[in-house]
Structure formats: C-alpha cells, structure tokens
Amino acid sequence: MSEDSTQPIDDIPAYMRALGEAARAAGRHLAATDSGPRNQALRLIAESIRDAAPALAEANQRDLDAGKAAGLDAALLDRLALTEARIEAMAEGLEQIAALPDPVGAVTDLDPMPSGIRVGRMRVPLGVVGIIYESRPNVTADAAGLCLKSGNACLLRGGSEALHSNQAIAECIRGGLEAAGLPSTAVQVVGTTDRAAVGELITLDDYVDVLVPRGGKGLIERIMRDATVPMIKHLDGICHCYIDANADADMAEQVVVNAKTQRYGTCNTLETLLISAAMAPEMLPRLKARFDAHGVELRGCERSRSLVDGLTAATEADWDTEYLAAILSIRVVDDLDEAIRHIARHSSGHTDAIVTNDYAHAQRFLREVDSSSVMVNASTRFADGFEYGLGAEIGISTDKLHARGPVGLEGLTTQKYIVLGEGHVRE
Amino acid sequence: MSEDSTQPIDDIPAYMRALGEAARAAGRHLAATDSGPRNQALRLIAESIRDAAPALAEANQRDLDAGKAAGLDAALLDRLALTEARIEAMAEGLEQIAALPDPVGAVTDLDPMPSGIRVGRMRVPLGVVGIIYESRPNVTADAAGLCLKSGNACLLRGGSEALHSNQAIAECIRGGLEAAGLPSTAVQVVGTTDRAAVGELITLDDYVDVLVPRGGKGLIERIMRDATVPMIKHLDGICHCYIDANADADMAEQVVVNAKTQRYGTCNTLETLLISAAMAPEMLPRLKARFDAHGVELRGCERSRSLVDGLTAATEADWDTEYLAAILSIRVVDDLDEAIRHIARHSSGHTDAIVTNDYAHAQRFLREVDSSSVMVNASTRFADGFEYGLGAEIGISTDKLHARGPVGLEGLTTQKYIVLGEGHVRE
Structure with a gap:
C-alpha cells in the first residue's frame, strides 16, 4: 500500500486484489513464525502508539472536524473520538493480547492407528482475515492485534469517517511489524473510502479466508447479501x-x-x-x-x-x-x-x-x-469473550458452523490433520 | 411425506418448505433424546434392511432397467446396483455406526470465572443436514445413519436414476425410526426427481443448517454457485x-x-x-x-x-x-x-x-x-475418515472453517456455551 493511500484509486478491483495477494503472502510468512516475533511486534506496536499519541490525536481531529462539518450526530462523534485514555487503552489492549498464550501450533491427539500411521491435529492460523467496521478507530488496533497474535494477516476496512485516524494507527502498526522483522503487509488498512472496495473485499475468495464484520445490523445485512467469503457474525440479539x-x-x-x-x-x-x-x-x-x-x-x-x-x-x-x-x-x-x-x-x-x-x-x-x-x-x-475467559473477543457468532458464541483467538484458527509415518502405504 | 411420493409435485418450493419444517421439528426432537433410542433406531433400520432385501433388489431392478433403457454407461450402472453384498454392507454399516460413541452431549471445560459463573461448552447436533448425492443408493442408508447418530434430522436428495432404490431404503428407515419411537420425519428422502427441488434445498436457510454434497466436481460446483446454506465439501484433490x-x-x-x-x-x-x-x-x-x-x-x-x-x-x-x-x-x-x-x-x-x-x-x-x-x-x-480412526466419514472438507479434512460425526455437531450461575449478575 502506498504511503499516499488516501488519494483516489482508479482501479478498485485491481487495488483490492493487490492488497489480497500481499496479505496472502504475509499470512504464509506469519504461519511459519514462532510466537516470539508476533508478540514482540504487538509490544512494539503498543509502544509506537504511545509515542505517536500527539500525531494520532491530530489525525483524529481531522476526522472529527470533517465529521462535524458533515453533520454527524453526537453519539457517532463520541465513538469516533480518540481521547488520551482511548489511545492508552489501545496500547494496553495490545500488550494484553501479547501476554495471552499462543493459540497456534498445538498438536492434539497424535494417536497411532491400526495401519501404523500416527494421526493428530495441528492448530494453525486461518490465513487472511477481513475486518469491516464502523466509526471506532480503536478497532483498527484491537482487530490487528488479535489477527497478528493468531498468526493471520488481515485487511482492515474502517468507516470512511475515521480514515485519517485509521491511517495514523496503521502507520504505528507498520512500524512495529517492521521493527519486529515481520512483513508490514501483515496488517493493511484499505486506503480508500470508495464503497466499491467493500464489495471487492467480501468477494476476494482467493485471498481472504474469513470476514468479521463489526457494526450495526444494517452493515451486517449488506455484507451478508453479497459476501462469498464466509463470515463470523451475528445479526440480532433477541x-x-x-x-x-x-x-x-x-x-x-x-x-x-x-x-x-x-x-x-x-x-x-x-x-x-x-x-x-x-x-x-x-x-x-x-x-x-x-x-x-x-x-x-x-x-x-x-x-x-x-x-x-x-x-x-x-x-x-x-x-x-x-x-x-x-x-x-x-x-x-x-x-x-x-x-x-x-x-x-x-x-x-x-x-x-x-x-x-x-x-x-x-x-x-x-x-x-x-x-x-x-x-x-x-x-x-x-455472554462476552472476556467474561468467558477467552482473554479477547473478535466478535460473537450466532451461526452454528466453525465458531459459536463469543469468538476469541481460537475462532481465528483452524485445525489440519497431520500424519506421521515411516514409509507406510495403504493396502 | 406422502407414501405416493414419486408422483409429480406441483409446487416444489412449498413441498420443500414442508419437508424442511418437518425436519426442523424432528431435529429438535432428536436433540432432546439420549443415545439409547437413536442407537436402537439404527439397529432396527439395519434389521429392516436385511428383512427387506428382496424388496430392495426389486426396486433397484426398476432403476437398473430404466437406467439401461436411458443408456447409462456401465460404470454408472455398477454404482447404481444394489447387490446382496451391498445390501448386507448397508445393514452392517448402520450397526457399526450404532456402536460408535455418542458424539453429542459432552460438556468440556466447565471452568469457574472470576465473576463466579461457571462456563463450559456442550456438544450438540447441528440440527438439519441436507445431503445431495448421485447414483449410489447405499449413501441413503450411510448418510441417514451418520445424521441420526449425531442427533441431526436430514433431508436426502439422491440421483434421479436411483429414485426407486432410495425410496425403498427410505421405507426401511421410516419403519426403524417409528419402531424406536422416533419421528419418521427425522430422515426424509426428497420424493421428486425435479431438479428444482435441489435449488430449493440449497437455499432453505431457515430449515437446513449444513449441506453435504457427495459426488463429482460438476455437482459440487453447481451447488456452490447457488447455495446459501453453508456446505461441508471439497472440490478437487490435487x-x-x-x-x-x-x-x-x-x-x-x-x-x-x-x-x-x-x-x-x-x-x-x-x-x-x-x-x-x-x-x-x-x-x-x-x-x-x-x-x-x-x-x-x-x-x-x-x-x-x-x-x-x-x-x-x-x-x-x-x-x-x-x-x-x-x-x-x-x-x-x-x-x-x-x-x-x-x-x-x-x-x-x-x-x-x-x-x-x-x-x-x-x-x-x-x-x-x-x-x-x-x-x-x-x-x-x-487421508480417509476410517484410516484416521473417525469410525465413519460423511465427507472430506478442504475448507478451513468448521470441519477440515475427513469429516466424521464430530463435523455434524457444534458446541454451544453453557453458563451456570447462582443468581449471578454483571457489575
């Protein structure tokens, strides 16, 4: 993603495919890393966010000014605001995520079978997670942190009203990733407010493994209608x-x-x-x-x-x-x-x-x-990830497949079968 | 489903919704049963299949005759044939499924939280499974057995060339379910060869929780294009x-x-x-x-x-x-x-x-x-459910969400959170 990413982009599908391709490659890189560099990156991003507090406040002020000018209501402006306390909370949240146990790599039930092979399951990242969210810019840091911790690359599409704030947070994330020796494309913030970018993101089946929409029912319904990438979501809480x-x-x-x-x-x-x-x-x-x-x-x-x-x-x-x-x-x-x-x-x-x-x-x-x-x-x-002891929550799912209820780091992983033999063949 | 279910059906959407509604109700009933009646039904169905061997052979002969007249190739006719050995294998398969451990009901990790509530996960059936398959009529018994064992109701849509064979097997299943005191609508074979029925089945989101297509790549691709119900599937094995x-x-x-x-x-x-x-x-x-x-x-x-x-x-x-x-x-x-x-x-x-x-x-x-x-x-x-010790296989998934690799009974279940309190409230 270019530094000048708030400029209009001519070819949105090509732009989104390029983000997707970079995310897929970064995801493969992350899947091969130990928890060390991922946790280091999380702590470095936290540090970078603290250091950049004035710059974050300035970028946020641009969004707030534009929001006021556009007539956003008080509740929306409140969600949009990055106060000093909220900036510190983002940094602390990342440090808390770094301190959680690594959700990937564990092999369970490596059992011998009658044929002589041993069969187990290894927990691995999903690959690339697409997050679509509204107004609150702290989601940028939270969601990026959860994806990084679980070894996933992510594509983040925040609300257009928070673009400058999100870009400034993305800058901190990039710095932390690079300082930890990880690809900066592991976390990419979509650099356009064009709504066509959402339409592309939710159909990038080759590059995105799961979508996590975070927002009101209207947002979720719009995404559900057109998405071909599977989603972790809930619509209602009746x-x-x-x-x-x-x-x-x-x-x-x-x-x-x-x-x-x-x-x-x-x-x-x-x-x-x-x-x-x-x-x-x-x-x-x-x-x-x-x-x-x-x-x-x-x-x-x-x-x-x-x-x-x-x-x-x-x-x-x-x-x-x-x-x-x-x-x-x-x-x-x-x-x-x-x-x-x-x-x-x-x-x-x-x-x-x-x-x-x-x-x-x-x-x-x-x-x-x-x-x-x-x-x-x-x-x-x-009914909440923190109250359930998950340590973090990327969302809540009312679907029955894959993840159900509050979804923590485990919901951002999958298990593959591993088979260990010594030259075994099937008779 | 009426006994005379091979008759043309005028209103396919209404017919499929009625099947779906009955399946949903039967699924709720099954979810509330212990393994006893489900296993008893499996054994009674096996018995009923053995007893009905001559009738099954006769129904199968009608399909084979029609297939030959329609010019089906030798490989397809072979898959369609219900030999004595295949009929016995269906019965034995059901008895083997009955002998597997119950995949539902287990509660894991019922851990106390700082608030005082205890939080665990309970393994429960998905609800209603839709199975779409081709030619081989023994899938009717196999798939019904796996769904029943895992506490799911199912809707089975076999190949039109196997309609009479599938209906005859369905008759045995109905008998077994009723004799075990379970609703006969727990397993329903779609009683029409109209392809519109498939289009309805794969979009019955209110009544069907997951689709398991079993067949060639062409079948899977057609279903993928239009399905709104999630699927357990694989396309290629490269x-x-x-x-x-x-x-x-x-x-x-x-x-x-x-x-x-x-x-x-x-x-x-x-x-x-x-x-x-x-x-x-x-x-x-x-x-x-x-x-x-x-x-x-x-x-x-x-x-x-x-x-x-x-x-x-x-x-x-x-x-x-x-x-x-x-x-x-x-x-x-x-x-x-x-x-x-x-x-x-x-x-x-x-x-x-x-x-x-x-x-x-x-x-x-x-x-x-x-x-x-x-x-x-x-x-x-x-790479096979039996070789991996799953005891049974409903299919293989190359998707990352929910079930990955060979899918046994566990893939037909989900886990819900359960919370036990003593009047606990959130502060």
Missing part, C-alpha cells in the same frame, strides 16, 4: 430469560433486572421476559416497580396485563424485536415447554437464560435451547 | 508428494507408487510428484520402471525429461489438474522451499506429503503446508 415455576423470586428479580438494565444497547441485553404462570402473580408487580424505577417501558401479553397495570399491549412484532433500548416485552407461559417453544420460534440464537431451582428443568433448558449461549441462573449480560 | 534431498529411496518409491496406483479415481490419489534435484537422477529411472509396469503415463518438467526418457512434456495446466486416472505429473525442484511454493500455488488443499529423513524439513513441511491433511513418510491414500 435474548430471553424464563422465570420457571419454582424459581427463587429474589434471584429472578436480580437476574432479570440486571440482564435488561445493566446496558441497553448491547447484543446480550434481555429483550423478552418469559414468566411461568405460577410465578407471574407474585413477580410481575415486583418487576414492574423495579423497571419503573429504571424508566423501562414494559410491553406485555394479555395474561401479564391482567396481572399488573401499566403494561403496554405487546404485538406479535414485539417477540421478534431487538429493542436495544429501555423496553422489555413480557409473556406469561404455562410451563417450561411453552417457554422452550417460544424461544425456538423467536430467539435469534444469541443468549437465552432460565432462572430455576428445578434440576431437571435446568438440564432440559441447557440441552434443548439451541442458542450460542444458554444460561442457568445468570444474567444474559455475561 | 495431492502432492515431495521427495526431499535426503529421503530413503526405497521408502520414497514405495510411498509414491502406492499414493498413485493403489486407486486412481479417489480424491486422495497422488497427482503431482515433486522431487528434489539431489534425488532426481537416482529416483526418476526407478520410478519410471515401476510406473511403466502399472501403465501410468508420466508427464514431466524439462529437468525431469532431461534425466529420464519417455516422459511426456508437462504443460502449465498439468500442475492444476486432478487426473483421477493413470497419469502423474512430475517436477524437479531445487529444494524444500521450491516444493512448498509449488504446493502453495497448485495444491487444492486436500492432502500433501513429504518423504524425508530431515527432522527440520519434516517440521517445516507440517507447519507451512496449508492443506487439510499434511503427511510425513506416508501415502496420501491414508
């Missing part, structure tokens, strides 16, 4: 909590209130409360009082509205809506079976929880609810 | 063997001859031999003599042709061709680096092997060759 017939009422209240109110805008936030008919008369007034205090609007089914005043009537659409806001839909169900059926029909497969004291019900819920995270007596807000 | 500078010549000869000649038409058959310049003068005449005895045509690079007479000149296209025939391309390379570069460029990522006595070279080859199976001193023909 998360449920079911309060079972013999749940502890205090525990249920505590879990449900936390799952809904701890943060409203996250994908693991509770959106629909299912409540056993046996518990509803006791629980609903208590919950109504708690949610009123939080200013949460409650939308209830007929049965729930007959038990407590002040609930808006839920429509069918409510069961399929991720509010990402201070709104909760509530449905009274007869029993565990009806709860499981509701979840099977309306869950987005992200995270669903039960609050219960019934052992058999807990086991059935764990087994039968087909979501990426299934919880007993815990807040859905725990 | 497998390499590299004879390193200090290989044992006898071992090299033995491995290479086996890899090429043990069977010509399989995807793990050797197609390109790379040979170190240091070994070529000694090895090439020996190999020429052995391959002549097998009637294998050798196509060589310039350097190899200068070392031994009687090699056809290889063209660039040869390095990218899966012959599936008694033809081998040969290229002399300077060293390991050139061999790895050739493989990176021309391998289909299926299986590549090195014959070497150099420890460091063996390690580099294992690490740097990015294929689903990488071998040292063993014939590529070993």
Whole structure:
C-alpha cells in the first residue's frame, strides 16, 4: 500500500486484489513464525502508539472536524473520538493480547492407528482475515492485534469517517511489524473510502479466508447479501430469560433486572421476559416497580396485563424485536415447554437464560435451547469473550458452523490433520 | 411425506418448505433424546434392511432397467446396483455406526470465572443436514445413519436414476425410526426427481443448517454457485508428494507408487510428484520402471525429461489438474522451499506429503503446508475418515472453517456455551 493511500484509486478491483495477494503472502510468512516475533511486534506496536499519541490525536481531529462539518450526530462523534485514555487503552489492549498464550501450533491427539500411521491435529492460523467496521478507530488496533497474535494477516476496512485516524494507527502498526522483522503487509488498512472496495473485499475468495464484520445490523445485512467469503457474525440479539415455576423470586428479580438494565444497547441485553404462570402473580408487580424505577417501558401479553397495570399491549412484532433500548416485552407461559417453544420460534440464537431451582428443568433448558449461549441462573449480560475467559473477543457468532458464541483467538484458527509415518502405504 | 411420493409435485418450493419444517421439528426432537433410542433406531433400520432385501433388489431392478433403457454407461450402472453384498454392507454399516460413541452431549471445560459463573461448552447436533448425492443408493442408508447418530434430522436428495432404490431404503428407515419411537420425519428422502427441488434445498436457510454434497466436481460446483446454506465439501484433490534431498529411496518409491496406483479415481490419489534435484537422477529411472509396469503415463518438467526418457512434456495446466486416472505429473525442484511454493500455488488443499529423513524439513513441511491433511513418510491414500480412526466419514472438507479434512460425526455437531450461575449478575 502506498504511503499516499488516501488519494483516489482508479482501479478498485485491481487495488483490492493487490492488497489480497500481499496479505496472502504475509499470512504464509506469519504461519511459519514462532510466537516470539508476533508478540514482540504487538509490544512494539503498543509502544509506537504511545509515542505517536500527539500525531494520532491530530489525525483524529481531522476526522472529527470533517465529521462535524458533515453533520454527524453526537453519539457517532463520541465513538469516533480518540481521547488520551482511548489511545492508552489501545496500547494496553495490545500488550494484553501479547501476554495471552499462543493459540497456534498445538498438536492434539497424535494417536497411532491400526495401519501404523500416527494421526493428530495441528492448530494453525486461518490465513487472511477481513475486518469491516464502523466509526471506532480503536478497532483498527484491537482487530490487528488479535489477527497478528493468531498468526493471520488481515485487511482492515474502517468507516470512511475515521480514515485519517485509521491511517495514523496503521502507520504505528507498520512500524512495529517492521521493527519486529515481520512483513508490514501483515496488517493493511484499505486506503480508500470508495464503497466499491467493500464489495471487492467480501468477494476476494482467493485471498481472504474469513470476514468479521463489526457494526450495526444494517452493515451486517449488506455484507451478508453479497459476501462469498464466509463470515463470523451475528445479526440480532433477541435474548430471553424464563422465570420457571419454582424459581427463587429474589434471584429472578436480580437476574432479570440486571440482564435488561445493566446496558441497553448491547447484543446480550434481555429483550423478552418469559414468566411461568405460577410465578407471574407474585413477580410481575415486583418487576414492574423495579423497571419503573429504571424508566423501562414494559410491553406485555394479555395474561401479564391482567396481572399488573401499566403494561403496554405487546404485538406479535414485539417477540421478534431487538429493542436495544429501555423496553422489555413480557409473556406469561404455562410451563417450561411453552417457554422452550417460544424461544425456538423467536430467539435469534444469541443468549437465552432460565432462572430455576428445578434440576431437571435446568438440564432440559441447557440441552434443548439451541442458542450460542444458554444460561442457568445468570444474567444474559455475561455472554462476552472476556467474561468467558477467552482473554479477547473478535466478535460473537450466532451461526452454528466453525465458531459459536463469543469468538476469541481460537475462532481465528483452524485445525489440519497431520500424519506421521515411516514409509507406510495403504493396502 | 406422502407414501405416493414419486408422483409429480406441483409446487416444489412449498413441498420443500414442508419437508424442511418437518425436519426442523424432528431435529429438535432428536436433540432432546439420549443415545439409547437413536442407537436402537439404527439397529432396527439395519434389521429392516436385511428383512427387506428382496424388496430392495426389486426396486433397484426398476432403476437398473430404466437406467439401461436411458443408456447409462456401465460404470454408472455398477454404482447404481444394489447387490446382496451391498445390501448386507448397508445393514452392517448402520450397526457399526450404532456402536460408535455418542458424539453429542459432552460438556468440556466447565471452568469457574472470576465473576463466579461457571462456563463450559456442550456438544450438540447441528440440527438439519441436507445431503445431495448421485447414483449410489447405499449413501441413503450411510448418510441417514451418520445424521441420526449425531442427533441431526436430514433431508436426502439422491440421483434421479436411483429414485426407486432410495425410496425403498427410505421405507426401511421410516419403519426403524417409528419402531424406536422416533419421528419418521427425522430422515426424509426428497420424493421428486425435479431438479428444482435441489435449488430449493440449497437455499432453505431457515430449515437446513449444513449441506453435504457427495459426488463429482460438476455437482459440487453447481451447488456452490447457488447455495446459501453453508456446505461441508471439497472440490478437487490435487495431492502432492515431495521427495526431499535426503529421503530413503526405497521408502520414497514405495510411498509414491502406492499414493498413485493403489486407486486412481479417489480424491486422495497422488497427482503431482515433486522431487528434489539431489534425488532426481537416482529416483526418476526407478520410478519410471515401476510406473511403466502399472501403465501410468508420466508427464514431466524439462529437468525431469532431461534425466529420464519417455516422459511426456508437462504443460502449465498439468500442475492444476486432478487426473483421477493413470497419469502423474512430475517436477524437479531445487529444494524444500521450491516444493512448498509449488504446493502453495497448485495444491487444492486436500492432502500433501513429504518423504524425508530431515527432522527440520519434516517440521517445516507440517507447519507451512496449508492443506487439510499434511503427511510425513506416508501415502496420501491414508487421508480417509476410517484410516484416521473417525469410525465413519460423511465427507472430506478442504475448507478451513468448521470441519477440515475427513469429516466424521464430530463435523455434524457444534458446541454451544453453557453458563451456570447462582443468581449471578454483571457489575
């Protein structure tokens, strides 16, 4: 990529193929390295980011000025801003990634077979990861760090509003890679805001092994429509909590209130409360009082509205809506079976929880609810790579193949079979 | 599915959606069962196939007669034929699958986190598997058995030439499922030869979790073009063997001859031999003599042709061709680096092997060759689910995501996160 990469590019497909080809070569190089140089690069990039803090702030100011001029809203401008604390957090994040165990190279189950060969599986990088994201420039450092740690080259396509910030961070990354003796093409930031570049990136099957889109539902849907490269993604987080017939009422209240109110805008936030008919008369007034205090609007089914005043009537659409806001839909169900059926029909497969004291019900819920995270007596807000001990998170997947749930470094790797023989042939 | 399912179906999309909906419901039922009824069903289906041998032979004869009338070639008619031995092999295969350990239900790494929650992963069925295959009716029993064992419902679409055979096998499967108390819709054979049914099946994203196409490259390419459901697949098997500078010549000869000649038409058959310049003068005449005895045509690079007479000149296209025939391309390379570069460029990522006595070279080859199976001193023909101890094989994947290499029961499952708390909330 040329230094002058914010200039218009005439032939976007050729430009993207060139990035892809360089990434593929860099990925092959990384796959052959030990963790030493990769970790050294991560620490050197962190250092370089700290050193470049004034330059990063300056580049970021250009983006902020342009954003203000273009009329971006306050929330977007806040996400775009690289404060001193955020710059330090990027550097610290990279150092934390460097300190994690190396996810590649391990060989498992090298077992002898009846033929005499030994067969095992070796964990290896995927190759090249394409990351498509919006506004927040710190994703540039985070995503690059996770890919580098897992031995993958990456192509980063940030939001056009963050171009100068991302380019300045990319400059730090390049410096760190080179100082560690790794190819600077191991991390490439797409140097054009032309949207055609995204269209190319998501169809670069020869050069990109997986896409990780990070952003709102609109972004993911656009990419899904046209991508031919496989993706690690989730669309919705329509998360449920079911309060079972013999749940502890205090525990249920505590879990449900936390799952809904701890943060409203996250994908693991509770959106629909299912409540056993046996518990509803006791629980609903208590919950109504708690949610009123939080200013949460409650939308209830007929049965729930007959038990407590002040609930808006839920429509069918409510069961399929991720509010990402201070709104909760509530449905009274007869029993565990009806709860499981509701979840099977309306869950987005992200995270669903039960609050219960019934052992058999807990086991059935764990087994039968087909979501990426299934919880007993815990807040859905725990569905997160850091809370799960992954040390890092590149995204969350609600797909069933490859990676499911919070995706850490392991999701950026694959396992190949290795076979060791001593001249063995097949009879 | 109606009994009279070979009748023309007016509304193929509606018909396929109905099959999909029934499969989804059956899959949910299976996911909630223990291994007991699933294994019992497998054994009862085996019994039912043995009992129905005369009826199966009769149905198969209808297909064979129609095939002959339609002018199918001898190889295709052979694959289509259900001999007594093949019927018994189907039954035995199902009994073997029943005897394998249950691939679902295991919970791994249920570890406590700093927050107090315990987080683990539970292995669960994918849900619904779509299998698309050609001619060989025994795939109907094999594939149904693997899906059932792994707790998945399946939709089977066999070749139109095998319709009556497949329907007769499906009848046995239905009987076994019902006798074991499982829904007969757990295994459904698509009851129409209309090709539009395939187009529907591969885009039934709401009801089908993964496709496993089993057949020639043409079939896979057609499905790849239009499928929106993810696939477990491989396209080509352009497998390499590299004879390193200090290989044992006898071992090299033995491995290479086996890899090429043990069977010509399989995807793990050797197609390109790379040979170190240091070994070529000694090895090439020996190999020429052995391959002549097998009637294998050798196509060589310039350097190899200068070392031994009687090699056809290889063209660039040869390095990218899966012959599936008694033809081998040969290229002399300077060293390991050139061999790895050739493989990176021309391998289909299926299986590549090195014959070497150099420890460091063996390690580099294992690490740097990015294929689903990488071998040292063993014939590529070993790349196979049974040889790898998987107990069964649903297919081979050259993709990197989800399943890579021979795919057994584990590839038909996924892992979801489970979280156990005692009222834990996120701070």
